[in-house]
Amino acid sequence: MTFNPLEHEGIPLDKQLRNWRELDVAPVDPDDSDPYTRCRIIALNGIEIESIMFSHHFARVCPDMDVKRKLAEVRYIEAQQQKVVNWLLPGAASPLETTIAYEQVAVDLTAWVARMEPDPQLKQAYEFGVLEDFDHLYRYANLYEMIQHRKAEKIVDGLTEVIPGRPTRFHHRHPADNVREPYDKTEADPLSKLHALTIMAAEQQTMNFYMNVGPQYMEPIARQLYQEIGLIEEEHVTHYESLVDPGETWWERLVNHEYNECYLYYSFMQTESDPRVKVIWELHLNMELAHLQAACDLMRVNDGREPEEVVAPELPVPVTFEPNKQYLRELLDTQIDLTTLGAGYVRDAHERFERMQETVMGGEQPPSDAVIDMHTEKFGTDYRHELERS
Template sequence: MAFDPMEERGVPLERQLRNWSELNVTPYDTQAVHPYTRTRAILMNGIEVESIMNSHQTARHVTDVGLKQKLALVRRIEQQQQKAVNWLIPGEESNIAVTIGYEQVAVDLTAWVARNEPDPYLKQVYDFGLLEDFDHLYRYANLMDLMGESRKAAEITGELTEIIPGRPTIFEHRHPHDDLRRPMTKVGADRQSVLNGLTLVAAEQQTMNYYMNVGNRPTDPLARALYLEIAQIEEQHVSHYESILDPTLSWMANWVLREFHECWLYWSCMVEEVDPKVRQLWELHLNMEIEHLKTAWEMMKVIDRRDPRELLPDTRLVTPMVFEPNKAYLRQLVAKEVDLTAYDSEFVPITALPEEHRYFAYQAQVNAGGSPTEMVIDRHREAFGEDYRSETEGPHPVGALRERDRQGVLDYAQATQ
């Protein structure tokens, strides 16, 4: 059933502010929560953070006082929305358990986006990043096991997402120039492509921010090093995804698109949510975002003197974003593209790079002391005899990554030299 936020009555802005007890929501039960309720909470926290930061950036680049006031009011409300969403995560859920949730978001969200991307180049952009986040889930799952948590990572993911090696993180480190992609243009891009791009920029930025802040919380030096290494890849991913957005859009056009984007995702969360109380929160925030969209819509008319219908000729929402298992898709992808890297804005096998390519110099520099993402697997094998996996669909589709001892990675490294 289609949903058009521009045809709905939202909550008036003056009625959207909530008191502290309303914002201090009851968190979900970490033992009983559906894994995709957790991923929706993590995703929407990131979406709100992106919207808030975009609003701050807009306010820093405009002079109109009336516009600044509108931005400040909507931004304050979105700060409250972010608190209510992020406070769904209970305090007893450890940082590493939340991290597993973050990586499950990255895997199943990016897989859905890739499968629903109409542009072939953008689909390749998403598939490329997907295999790297897939590997991060595997590395963190092994760390979680080593940390002696009461649960295994597969209990967090509900076995909805497999935990196996993707493109090994040690090979993901690229020169910054090779993390920039070709941008889409709003004129030529499909509306779904715009929504997809905004989604992954926000999601990856949220993961980057999270690791920047919690990566130094463990006491084990290897755990700190693992967060450090993967946090650097998340920075690469933010550069990777943000470079596909149209850089020519005005501040007002960006505001309208982000508010429409939030309507789409809150609507998606609402129609997919299985927890009645959490669903009520998604519905409330959707009704608030309807009014935010209309506010941005009117400000674009005033500031840009353009009809937002030029930007969004159709505001009906038909296809919700869905968190769902993507096991077969990921297995096919890892079998086909595990050996890819980037050369400028294109994707090529590592073996196709010339010997003097900057990739190899960068690799030699950052991996000179060894890779923590490999060390954590080695330590797990030393402690338990093998790495930790959740292979619900059978052996790994790549022969060199099938063995669960150290030799498997060595075989892969030799094959890609």
Template sequence: MAFDPLQERGIPLDRQLRDWRELDVTPIDPDRADPYTRCRIITMNGIETEAVLFNHQLARHCPDTELRRRLAQVRYVEAEQQKAVNWLLPGAPSVLETTIAYEQAAVELTAWVARMEPDPYLRQAYEFGVLEEVDHLYRFSNLYEMVEHRAAEKIVDNVTEVMPGRPTRLQHRDPADGVREAYDRSRTEPLSRLHALTITAAEQQAMNHYLNVGPLQMEPIARELYQEIAMVEEEHVTHYESLVDPGQSWWERLLNHEYNECYLYYSFMETESDPRVKRLWELHLGMELEHLRLAADLFRRFDGRDPDQVLAPALPPPVTFEPNKAYLRELLAAQAGLTTLGTGYAREAHERFERMQDAVMDGRKPASERVVGDNRSVSGQEYRLETEGPHPAQARLG
């Protein structure tokens, strides 16, 4: 039977506060945990971080003191949820290992969204972006082998291939070509709204991760690689956030955010293999159902519409982490040579693209290229993890 979060009873807000012992959850085992459990944790950390940041922005634009108090109460719970989720990650992995886990989550989540997206224009945006995450995973995996003398197979566990994608050096584009056309909220399907919110939050989390941990690296090549990819993630946030219709009111945005959290917690509750983590997803879903009810009340009050006018009558099929190897190889063979042009895409280098390349490269080979050659010198070969036969032929831009 379809799950309609608007019809479900959640945990009352005054019963959602947890003490510090409850928030100090036992982390997953870094050696035995399902890599997709870790992907779900990373995804929900990004979603909860976005929920807190969005709530802060809404509060800063809200003139009503009583409403700001209610937003603060919900926001505090969202912050507790973020801590509980993020603290599921173990402290044993190095920063670089965590980075590879982030990239694996980005590859698999974006690939799934691209496969499920009903709108062709939006689907193209996700297809374009995921090929760049594939390459980031490849570059960081080579850095990992060179610096820590370990293989990324230990982290991705053979469910995700490590191979070149669209070369990172070709991902530095004029910011003017990073903005996409926004969907029309009056015509787009509810699932498309959820996809845009999910991937924007995931990319924002990756961008913040790189800008925070990049300066902590000791090796010069590592510092340069983190800085280079952090700038690409800035482009990605622009790429995805521009898909969202800016004409939505604050209250409609809040409603969509809360509905999306219900969707993801329900999805992960349904697909989680770790019973202990599954219980946390179930608990947080109960909390989010109440947050959604409160958001729906505010939407009715300030927008004068019923939530059923903008939300799906029931949740879509669950978001699922699963291997996307064949799909990604098909995309690489067809789209590795694309770049952006205006709000569309092009197969040939153009003036703004070339000008941007000249500006950021300044005649030097970027860290994303050097790290592979440096690892080849140290390890005897570049690092790849391919399980589906020969690597697909890749078109090269320019």
């Protein structure tokens, strides 16, 4: 069954405000809930944050007071949505447990997007990045067992493997080599635009989370590992945001953001296993439909264009969290030794990469290697959770 969000008005904007009781949602159970429910929560939180920050940036360059007021009205509702979504996460979970869930999101969401991406250049960008998030999951899992004495498979529940990816030490590249060529807005498949927005938002959320959580740890190795991987997440945001055509107007971007929110809430409604959470996804979808209508009206008035010129007439195949073990193993077999040069990818280290490595490492072992050595010294081996291929 197809679904065209442009044909639905949703809940009127002036009926969307919620009071404190309605915003005070009960969190999911950290021990009994579906790990992919937690992944959906984290992914949608990133989408809401991106929508809010985009609206703020738009407002800062917009001289039209009426437009600024409409953006503010929608943005406040988005902020309420973000609080509800993010507050579904259990307070009983430690920041490190949430971190492992963030990396599970990064691995399985990016892998799914890569599998579905129709543009070979964009597909390669996602395949390149996912092998790095895969390794981050492995490094944090070793830290988790060392300082909290628990195993990461309790969190990922056998859905995602915990094994080495492209070694984190090799993720430190010259900033110029993290900038990719963008898609062409006039030729790109509408699905490609949604993919780029989704992964950019997810990585941006992860970058922000690590830069704030990292210094709250007392253990030196934890502080160091968050600092190292936090810097790599900045690289990833640069990598993914550069995929978006900078020639898109603010109005096009606004419509794309709202359409993408409709897409993801609709997608996650299809597979959500927690009935209480599914009701929230359905409610937010009906709110987002009205936000999309408001964005389309603004584009018609200010850009003189119809939304059908920018977005697809119906939602694509729903985004799905599912195991990607075999796909990731194939990428490990074929792409683990890639690095970047300019906007492209190469297998051999080059002078700019080696100079960056030398400067960042400073002749010392990076935290991402140290955490494995410390775990091995303490337990006799590193921590990994390898599954049967499927």
